[in-house]
Amino acid sequence: MQNEAVVKKPHVVIIGAGFGGIRTARALAKQDVKITLIDKYNYHLFQPLLYQVATAGLSVDDIAYPVRAIFREQKNVDFRLAEVSDVDFDNKVVSMNTGNIAYDYLIVAVGGMTNYFGMKSMETNGFGMKTLDESVTIRNHVLRMFELAAHEKDADKRRALLTFVIVGGGPTGVESAGALSELIYHVMIREYHHLNFKEVRIMLVEASDKLLATMPEELREVTVETLIRKHVEVRMCVQVTDYDGEKMSLKGGEVIPTHTVVWAAGVKASALMDTLDVEQASMRRAIVNDFLQLPNRPEVFVIGDAAHYVQGERPLPMIAPVAIQQADITAKNIRNLIRGKELKKFVYKDVGNMATIGRNAAVVHMGAFKTHGFIAWSIWSLVHILRLIDFRNRAVVFVKWMWDYLVYERVVRIITRQ
Amino acid sequence: MQNEAVVKKPHVVIIGAGFGGIRTARALAKQDVKITLIDKYNYHLFQPLLYQVATAGLSVDDIAYPVRAIFREQKNVDFRLAEVSDVDFDNKVVSMNTGNIAYDYLIVAVGGMTNYFGMKSMETNGFGMKTLDESVTIRNHVLRMFELAAHEKDADKRRALLTFVIVGGGPTGVESAGALSELIYHVMIREYHHLNFKEVRIMLVEASDKLLATMPEELREVTVETLIRKHVEVRMCVQVTDYDGEKMSLKGGEVIPTHTVVWAAGVKASALMDTLDVEQASMRRAIVNDFLQLPNRPEVFVIGDAAHYVQGERPLPMIAPVAIQQADITAKNIRNLIRGKELKKFVYKDVGNMATIGRNAAVVHMGAFKTHGFIAWSIWSLVHILRLIDFRNRAVVFVKWMWDYLVYERVVRIITRQ
The missing domain is CATH 3.50.50.60 (FAD/NAD(P)-binding domain)
Structure with missing residues (x-):
């Protein structure tokens, strides 16, 4: 024994x-x-x-x-x-x-x-994006908004269906806004022949006066410029106070009719x-x-x-x-x-910081090294592809991305769980 | 006007x-x-x-x-x-x-x-496989059965969890049984280190005395032999009368404890x-x-x-x-x-018949041409890959299959919708 x-x-x-x-x-x-x-x-x-x-x-x-x-x-x-x-x-x-x-x-x-910071209306009517299920829910919802808008005769209702708000100017918010812009202006625009894409609105809302707050100022500026070029309305110094699923209220009284608010403002x-x-x-x-x-x-x-x-x-x-x-x-x-040996104290080594804003557009900051544009995007892509856990995933993801890059295609636009 | x-x-x-x-x-x-x-x-x-x-x-x-x-x-x-x-x-x-x-x-x-032919208990407790949602449900369920079995101490309960029944000996039933066998005996077996795979049972149940009834006899025989070699119990001339989610009853009184019955016996x-x-x-x-x-x-x-x-x-x-x-x-x-022209009458031209029973195993019948084994499997793969609707899907599916073929890998084993 x-x-x-x-x-x-x-x-x-x-x-x-x-x-x-x-x-x-x-x-x-x-x-x-x-x-x-x-x-x-x-x-x-x-x-x-x-x-x-x-x-x-x-x-x-x-x-x-x-x-x-x-x-x-x-x-x-x-x-x-x-x-x-x-x-x-x-x-x-x-x-x-x-x-x-x-x-x-x-x-x-x-x-x-x-983390909704206690805002119950947002927790109920907004979309979180921390689990696989939540992400699929957002995808299904966005695609459905376009299907509804395609046959909506009332212009106001149509614009509300086509207004997409992302709250939170951190990497998740910035990357989502960039990717959503490309989905809409490169892919969807070719397939909804009767929709006027001038009615589409993508908003990125941030409470502070900075996007990607941990980045150096130069790259923060590039980020804002790139998003604007991609038709994203960047709204800083703006706080969301309520969202009932159809109207989002901002501090100060502004009200934005929208069926889609993605909450990327806290964990x-x-x-x-x-x-x-x-x-x-x-x-x-x-x-x-x-x-x-x-x-x-x-x-x-x-x-x-x-x-x-x-x-x-x-x-x-x-x-x-x-x-x-x-x-x-x-x-x-x-x-x-x-x-029975002595323990080692933990010390975090900052490995740098990067975010992608879309194809050919990213910002990378590692120590004294700062870059943006195509080179940053290449670094970002390489790092993320290599990180994906095994060869099989890497290979398939790589094939997909290469293809997407060439033809602006997105096959994954199926609405599941109806 | x-x-x-x-x-x-x-x-x-x-x-x-x-x-x-x-x-x-x-x-x-x-x-x-x-x-x-x-x-x-x-x-x-x-x-x-x-x-x-x-x-x-x-x-x-x-x-x-x-x-x-x-x-x-x-x-x-x-x-x-x-x-x-x-x-x-x-x-x-x-x-x-x-x-x-x-x-x-x-x-x-x-x-x-x-088509459950009015068998309410099967409609409630069995799995259909005609929609995307139904297929994902089956995948999630099968994977969950293995997770439950991995820590089930009662041997009888474990065997019931590991018994998978497919009803219907047409192409869908045969192809499902073959694919399930490969999932289990080539992939799962390497990852459940404490499970005894001798406890696993895959049954293919058919009411008539034929699998793939429209095939020539020679290929029907090959089909049965191949399935048996892949550890599939082929039960012909057997009718299912009831299924309560835990026990499947056959005509004549036989009862099979199982948590998984896929119904591929009618449309x-x-x-x-x-x-x-x-x-x-x-x-x-x-x-x-x-x-x-x-x-x-x-x-x-x-x-x-x-x-x-x-x-x-x-x-x-x-x-x-x-x-x-x-x-x-x-x-x-x-x-x-x-x-204002005359209409043309419809006449169906039989293009032949094929089914795959797993890697390197298929049966193909086109006019006077009959084949099985690797050549049939290659024809089947080629036809299906070419049929997939656009180049993007074809390319990705092809990469995946090539990879699967080389390493017996299945990445898609994630349980969604929990």
Whole structure:
């Protein structure tokens, strides 16, 4: 009995198969640990390209990849398709809708979701864009608006159907506005022979006076100019106060009739963080120590969007590179814990910043390197294609994009789930 | 006023954007007619490959193509995304959920749907496979069964989760069974490390004593042998009497515990045919004359699955080649009607028969030509790839299939709509 206890492999449980969770499980491949990876979806989602699904540029399967396929060769990983309902930190047990599971080490990598900042009307009538389902919903809705507009005789109603608002001037908002413009002015325009595309309106609304706030001023300017050239109305210093599904109200009294408002103005950590017995900072994120552990729970790590980790003056942003770097150090620190070695402190290395505004148009900022236009777009494309998780996805996505680039085509414009 | 009436172009309304509807609209491209094409989906569906979506081999977008993209260059076609509720033949008006539309010529090309032959329990608990949505439902369900089985401790429950039944020994049933076998024994088997695949059971159930009844005996035998080699239990002369979602009952008393029964044993014309004031033969199909017109309604044509057209001793089957040939003659006859010329009688030319049972395995029968194995599979692949409607789809599908062929990979295994 004693022998068995000594031989027993440590059990690492990872909640979440996003960038952080997948990366941690991979980094522990060669270790003598048993890993259980839990997610409520059976796929890993490449979230930075969700907006491409929403604007019919990529298909659902291009940015989602089965978790089991990722770990096909890594026998120490067991996948569980389940929803986590709670964690008993004292007894080291994770509760799922399909049963309980005990852990020696736990990694909370649950990711983030849309933050409406309490605006209920927007939560009900606007569209979030953080899950695959939400993106497909936006795609279906936008396409349906055009079908309705095509046979709407009332000009006011038609214009409301053809007004598309995106709220939030961060990368998601900017990239969505750019992609929507191309969908409409390069693809749809050729197929709705009786529609007057002068009636179409794409608005990008931002509360502050900056788009892509973390970019240098020069690239921010380029971004605004590029969007305007693509027929996107850029409205800065404007706050949305209400949206009933037909009319969006702005602070100051302006009212915009529209059936489509995409809310890309905020994120917060996943709802599970409200259930767990952890101390939260802002946005539901858990406060962690220098090693990303929960205070007084050295066997529990929180990484990615769910972790509130301050470096410099601000908490780190909810982006993939942070989750990935935190996954790497966490895998190392779990090894160190098992071997009784000292832990390594997490330090985030800024890898730069990029956003695409459409074909041939992007902005890239890495250290002292700044560029925009075709070169930036090429860098952006290359980085994203290489990042897509396996060769098969890369090849197919590459073929699609090459083709799109040549002919401005978007095949994915089918309305599903009617 | 008189002048205007003379100049007015004849209005051809087509209900249904399946093989028949699309083909008719295309064949009338150069004619001086106005065409309105109505469908409740905004895409044309390549139905013969639906089973590939259900078995995770192809993605939804590979076999669905936006109708508007098909008619981008054909300005005399107007598309309406709408559901037809009735037709007033006397006043020549089609009623849709979005309004009414008048016609001079009408083509009813509404297609078919699953026929459960009144077995309510199967309609409720079994899976049909005639729409894109149904196919995705099957895919999600099959993948979920494996996830449940992976952590099911009760062996009986596990075996029921891993028993997959397909009812119907026609092309759809045979192709589905073959594709499911490959999904399970080539892909899934590598990813569920703790599952014993000896517990998996794939059954193909057929009421008659023949699979692919229209094939010559030699190829029917090959089909059965191939399926058995692929671990498919082929059960002929067996009738299903009931299915409650957990247990399938066969005539004679046999009961099979299973959570998955795909019903591919029957088709009938679309539900709209019950609403229309037409005389029906079997399977809801409308009786038409030699020119595919409704008796006494020379301006109304019925084609494809919805038409009951007897040639030789039997009504023509509900397959794409029939719909396509009927579309061609109908477009010609509408031209003839407009010009006051004599109509041409429809005669179906049998183009042969083929079915694939999996990679490297197919049966092909064309006139005196019979073949099976790799050559048949190559012919089948080539024919289907060429048929896929445009170059973009063809290219991507081809890349995918080549890749699948090399590595037995299926990326499309994501469970959507949770």
